[in-house]
Amino acid sequence: MSGKKKHEENGNQGRKLRDNVEDQLARRSDGSLKLPSKNPEGRTHELQVHQVELEMQDEALDQSHAEVGAGLKLYDFAPMSHITLDRDGTIRRVNLTGARLLGMERGRLIGRRFGFFVSAADRPAFNAFMEKVFASQTKETCEAALCKEEKCPPSPERSSNRHFGETGQIIVHIEAIASKDGQECRAAMADITDRKRAEEALRESEEKFKATFECSHDAITLITENGKIIDCNQSALRLFGLDRKEDFGNKRPVDFSPKFQDGGMESPELARQYINRCIESGKPQRFEWLLQRTTGEIIPTEIILTSYLLKDEKILQASIRDITERKQSDKTIRESEERFRQVVENILEVFWLEDVHNGRILYISPAYETIWGRTIEEMYREGPSFMENVYPDDKERVSVSHRALYEENQPFDEEYRVVRPDQSIRWVWARCYPIFDMNGKMARYAGIAEDITKRKRAEDALRESEQKFRELFDSISDL
Numbered sequence: 306m307s308g309k310k311k312h313e314e315n316g317n318q319g320r321k322l323r324d325n326v327e328d329q330l331a332r333r334s335d336g337s338l339k340l341p342s343k344n345p346e347g348r349t350h351e352l353q354v355h356q357v358e359l360e361m362q363d364e365a366l367d368q369s370h371a372e373v374g375a376g377l378k379l380y381d382f383a384p385m386s387h388i389t390l391d392r393d394g395t396i397r398r399v400n401l402t403g404a405r406l407l408g409m410e411r412g413r414l415i416g417r418r419f420g421f422f423v424s425a426a427d428r429p430a431f432n433a434f435m436e437k438v439f440a441s442q443t444k445e446t447c448e449a450a451l452c453k454e455e456k457c458p459p460s461p462e463r464s465s466n467r468h469f470g471e472t473g474q475i476i477v478h479i480e481a482i483a484s485k486d487g488q489e490c491r492a493a494m495a496d497i498t499d500r501k502r503a504e505e506a507l508r509e510s511e512e513k514f515k516a517t518f519e520c521s522h523d524a525i526t527l528i529t530e531n532g533k534i535i536d537c538n539q540s541a542l543r544l545f546g547l548d549r550k551e552d553f554g555n556k557r558p559v560d561f562s563p564k565f566q567d568g569g570m571e572s573p574e575l576a577r578q579y580i581n582r583c584i585e586s587g588k589p590q591r592f593e594w595l596l597q598r599t600t601g602e603i604i605p606t607e608i609i610l611t612s613y614l615l616k617d618e619k620i621l622q623a624s625i626r627d628i629t630e631r632k633q634s635d636k637t638i639r640e641s642e643e644r645f646r647q648v649v650e651n652i653l654e655v656f657w658l659e660d661v662h663n664g665r666i667l668y669i670s671p672a673y674e675t676i677w678g679r680t681i682e683e684m685y686r687e688g689p690s691f692m693e694n695v696y697p698d699d700k701e702r703v704s705v706s707h708r709a710l711y712e713e714n715q716p717f718d719e720e721y722r723v724v725r726p727d728q729s730i731r732w733v734w735a736r737c738y739p740i741f742d743m744n745g746k747m748a749r750y751a752g753i754a755e756d757i758t759k760r761k762r763a764e765d766a767l768r769e770s771e772q773k774f775r776e777l778f779d780s781i782s783d784l
Contacts, residue, residue: 384402385402385493386399386400386402386403386406386494386495386496387399387402387494388400388403388491388494389491390481390489392487392489394420395419396415396417397489399414403494406475406477406494407451422451423449423450424449424450424452424474426450430447430449431447431449434479438483438490439483439490441483442487443482444481445480445481446478446480447479448477448478449476449477450476451477452473452474474498475498476496476497477494477495477496477497477498478494478497480493518538519539521538521540521624522540523624523625524538524540524541524543524545524624524625524627525537525538525541525622526541526558527622528557528558528620528623529618529619530584530618532576532580533557534556534557534558535620536550537553541625544596545561546598546599546602559573559576561596561597561598561599562576562594562595562596563595563603566595580621583611583621584621587612589610589611590609590611591607591609591610592608592610593605594608605627605632606626606628607625607626608623608626652672653755654753654755655672655676655677655752655753655754656669656752657673657751658749658751659737659749659750659751659752660749661748669684669685676733676754677731678726679694692704692707694723694724694725695722695724696723696730698722699721699722703721706718710737714739716738717735717736717738717752718735718736719735720734720735721733732758733754733755733756734754734755734757737750737752737753738750738751738752
């Protein structure tokens with residue numbers, strides 16, 4: 306217990322002595338201590354004080370070394386590349402990050418001209434930048450492409466071409482300022498290759514979009530969520546009947562529409578529905594729209610409406626296609642189909658179309674019910690029933706012709722009898738031909754059949770009459 310107490314007392318005395326030294330050093334301007342020439346106890350005390358002073362100086366020196374070491378580590382391993390150049394561009398100092406950026410061991414970089422790392426294309430601009438740095442005494446910036454030093458032979462210390470990408474170059478942003486004596490400049494470099502490539506890719510993408518936008522045959526307008534037009538291509542100007550983009554003024558696309566759309570809904574209300582549906586679903590909306598040009602002409606169009614974000618703002622792109630010709634073509638086809646329908650549904654012959662793959666009847670005219678005595682619905686539902694209704698004595702001959710049609714694409718042309726549901730018999734003359742598409746592939750069969758029962762009866766009556774006449778003539782000759 307007494308030893309512990311004595312140790313604590315010695316520690317307290319040491320702390321008091323150290324505090325006394327610090328107090329004396331604080332009061333003395335030169336920081337030195339004078340040893341007295343007399344009094345041994347005083348001399349011992351002063352020596353102890355001097356020892357403490359030396360220890361304090363040693364601690365301060367160690368701390369200074371530690372701070373310098375930490376500063377060097379911070380300098381070497383800083384994320385930014387730091388380099389010091391003299392007036393002619395010779396490298397005097399460079400941190401490890403900078404050495405890695407240049408792709409060479411730091412010791413080999415010292416004394417080399419930094420300009421040799423700058424690409425030939427950017428070297429004039431870099432030289433002008435250096436002149437400006439030393440002339441202005443303010444921070445200057447530039448961007449330059451760096452490549453492998455032209456005068457450096459290949460070496461293990463030098464990075465491979467992969468360090469500089471496929472082009473053998475990296476792009477850096479440089480900030481530099483001259484020292485106070487004007488003999489050196491300190492520069493910080495950041496590798497911006499990825500950013501530049503991204504910017505270049507974005508620029509190319511924008512150029513492609515602009516080219517597609519301007520060269521599109523379809524009218525394209527870019528509008529805000531509120532319907533304000535912010536841009537359009539030349540095709541849109543032609544479609545709307547305008548000369549310049551400025552002619553839109555404050556008008557919206559819906560302002561170039563008649564009051565009502567097909568179906569009776571007002572244009573503004575229907576337009577808002579399509580816009581809301583596009584924004585809420587995030588999916589393109591395709592619809593037909595009546596557009597009114599500045600001349601008053603109303604033309605049918607097809608619109609594909611898509612939405613996307615542009616600088617955090619919802620933008621709608623409307624691709625508008627004039628479908629006047631398509632509408633006219635559709636009308637012509639409908640009129641042609643109507644004329645065809647009127648013909649085939651009013652002729653006495655049966656006309657039919659048959660699928661080449663599965664034998665399904667695609668169309669058959671109403672005359673089928675009159676001749677075969679069966680309903681069209683039955684034919685559509687159960688498929689072709691020609692062979693089922695063929696008179697037994699004619700089946701083999703008709704079957705051979707059918708096989709030639711289906712297996713060899715030979716036209717079918719036969720006269721045969723059919724048995725109706727009431728067991729009455731009708732004679733028909735049926736022809737069927739394969740139809741080929743534009744690529745030469747067989748697409749379907751087309752057939753036509755007519756009732757020739759009267760003709761057959763007349764032929765039978767004529768044969769009977771001729772037979773009777775021949776028998777009468779023969780009997781007269783015998784007399």
